[in-house]
Amino acid sequence: MKAKRMIIMLVASAVIFGGVFGFVSFKNAMIKQYFATMPKPVVAVTVAPARQETWRGAIPAVGSLQAVNGVDIAASVSGLVKDIAFQSGQEVKRGHVLVRLDTDVEMGDLRSAEAELALARTSNDRNTALLRSNTVSVAALEKTQAELKVRQAKVGGLQAQIAKKSVTAPFDGTLGVRKIDLGQYVQPGQVMVNLQDLSLMLCDFTVSQKDLAAVVPGQPVRMSTDAYPGRSFDGTVAALEPLVDARTGMVTVQAKFPNDERILRPGMFAKIEIDKAGAEQVVTVPVSAVSYNLHGDAVFVVRDGADGAKTVERAVVQLGERKDGMVVVLQGVKPGELVVTSGQVKLENGSLVQVAAEDPLKPPAKTVMQ
Structure with a gap:
């Protein structure tokens, strides 16, 4: 009797477990079939053609601005301030009396x-x-x-x-903020006010010694600052330091920039570009088309697939110089090929894409109610 019950329990357990395993296998097979037959999503992207253009190389650098003449005005003798003959921010001429001491x-x-x-x-x-x-x-x-x-x-x-005892302006310029008061006793060398000649600005920066042959006095220079985005200032190379820094291999260069509008100020950081002599034919793509990672820089190139569908192919590229939002592609892309400029985050090799007229990541324009 006991043996019969044992056999029935074993048969029932086998049926139950067999059903469970069978259901799990059936479920996995159906899921696999669903994903295998599921249509690939189409990603909206923007594209731009790789262009072949004449490229003039540039030497980039970063420097800081200083006035052609700038000094802290101070008395060479001590004394009591009897008269202050200027206002903060005033334009003064050379020889203008600024402070009189007793x-x-x-x-x-x-x-x-x-x-x-x-x-x-x-x-x-x-x-x-x-x-x-x-x-x-x-x-x-x-x-x-x-x-x-x-x-x-x-x-x-x-x-x-x-x-x-009469302190005068040593050159034409713009005064800063007054640092003394009437009746104050000043010591020799004590700063009274700052004076800057803003008519011409100088910018000191460094370039590598390998670019030394491409930099000569009088060469045109372009400069941009964070204070005025999108605007460039034209100047020329004024002088080169005759000594190369043995520790860094860098050479100090000074450029001068006219400042007729008086908008450039001493102490500003500046981005410098010096055009190299000669030009060459290169392939360029927008900087936004490049995906940077540790395994190598790459772009997604649009290909024509079956049934008129468009796919993308990941192409590893070797990059060169960049300028004005464009980067030189030394290897990996041919002229005329379309490269994806936005939407790369959702892409992988072989993804279906739809070329959008506008950037899909750009926020929609606001509607103004009349």
């Missing part, structure tokens, strides 16, 4: 020295006249002449000291 003590000393000078001059004139009649000796005349020179030197020194 000169009461020096003026008193000058009047005393001038009186002593007048007396010394009178004594010298008297002895000169008396020497003609042999009334005084030559030694007495030489003594009064020496005394006259001493008094003249003293007066000249006091006048120079008083002149230093």
